[in-house]
Amino acid sequence: MADTDIVLSCKNVWKVFGDRPDQLGPRLTPQTTVDDLRATGHIAAVRDVTLDIHKGEMLVVMGLSGSGKSTLVRCLARLLDVTAGIVSVEGRDIGRLSDAELIELRRSKMGMVFQSFGLLPHRTALENVAFPLEMRGQDRASRIARASEMLALVGLKGREGYFPRELSGGQQQRVGIARSLAVEPDIWFLDEPFSALDPLIRREMQDEFLRLKAMVAKTIVFITHDFDEALRLADRIAIMKDGAVEQVDTPERIVLSPATPYVAKFTAAVDRTRVVRAGALAKAVNGTPVDGTALPAAQTLHMLGRQIVEDTRAQIPLCDDQGRITGILDRKAAVDLLLGPAP
CATH class of the missing domain: 3.40.50.300 (P-loop containing nucleotide triphosphate hydrolases)
Structure with a gap:
């Protein structure tokens, strides 16, 4: 996606609690650790988070209790002021908005739903x-x-x-x-x-x-x-631990290519076949002969499992919703994900 599609952005955002955390701002760097802050009597609920959220995108932020996810969303809405870094909406630094401008931004641009229903x-x-x-x-x-x-x-x-x-x-x-x-x-x-x-x-x-x-x-x-909830709903997932974002990626890449040992552990129990769509494994056609019926690229391997297992072609064509060929699926790679590698 182009930068012009970015609606919400945060750059090197920190939210620190403790005695006069505002004085820490200039000293907070990517190298600042949890232990460094704890030694000064501070707790970092959000640590050096940088991410962009695009127009029409659904970003699911997840992590265990205490990971900082709720604090992060409150910083994005400026329900909490950040200790360091910048949060911007459509290019405007919301930390610089007056109270009246912030109220108008929330009234005109933002909707919020929290755990408590808050009904009158x-x-x-x-x-x-x-x-x-x-x-x-x-x-x-x-x-x-x-x-x-x-x-x-x-x-x-x-x-x-x-x-x-x-x-x-x-x-x-x-x-x-x-x-x-x-x-x-x-x-x-x-x-x-x-x-x-x-x-x-x-x-x-x-x-x-x-x-x-x-x-x-x-x-x-x-x-x-809830990771299952994230997988059902997200365009991209951001996984947090101890206030920091460990990985931001599509659900498929999160489970297929975890960026850190923590993400790998977090996703270890996930049934990948219910997450990974055939299109995520697709290779470019690049002159490969395309024969026979194409499978829908948007469906998961679990949904296509029987067809893939029973197909005799080494390379299976994939198509979009309009029936246009979008790539080639390596049958062996798909079967290995479905059934596990052959002994």
């Missing part, structure tokens, strides 16, 4: 969704119309008059998502929004979220500690 108990679902539009000064008729539209989008048509106590946990979460979407954000921050839900509702909400993602073009930062 004395307001109906419709009134909760319309609330940020009311704060923006929008007239009643237009904000009610917009809130109704958003509730229908998340599958809650007919429950507009319900109070939060009358809704299930999953339904309350949908109200929270609808409320954040009501302001039509360009950038959407979601900090473990499904963590409080039971597994069945969580899966249902993931499905709902994928449906919404396909319908509304947003740049999304999604925080989770």
Whole structure:
């Protein structure tokens, strides 16, 4: 992607807690360690993070508890001021914005959903969704119309008059998502929004979220500690440990080419065949004869397993959704991933 597509960026960002951490700023370098800071009575929740998030991309930030992922998203939204480094939105350094400019940026560009639903108990679902539009000064008729539209989008048509106590946990979460979407954000921050839900509702909400993602073009930062959830949702995944980003890459490259021993350990139990799409193993055609039926490059090896195993061709053509040949799959490499290398 081109640099012009970058919506959200952070460069060498640190967030340090302790006694007067602001005085540490000039002394924080990539070589500064956790032990260095601990010796001065400080804790680094975010350590020298640099990454770019592109328009329309969904970046999932994940790690274990205490890895710094929630602190990072709060720095990206400037709910916390960074100790060092720069966070920019569409090229603007948000650390330099006045309070009024920051409020306007959040109202016009950002939507946020956090672990706690944060619904107003004395307001109906419709009134909760319309609330940020009311704060923006929008007239009643237009904000009610917009809130109704958003509730229908998340599958809650007919429950507009319900109070939060009358809704299930999953339904309350949908109200929270609808409320954040009501302001039509360009950038959407979601900090473990499904963590409080039971597994069945969580899966249902993931499905709902994928449906919404396909319908509304947003740049999304999604925080989770659940690797399966990250694999289902992400365009790219950033894995954090002790405040630092260990690797940022596509789900396929994360599992096929872990950059550090920690990432390798993190992904060791993943069924790669359910993550890796045939296209990730594709080689350029480069004059290779293309014979017979092509397999869809966008499907995972797990989905194509029987066809790959039963195919007799050493090189299997792959195609896109329009049936155009996009590359060649080495059958042996695919079978080795499916069944393990031959003894």
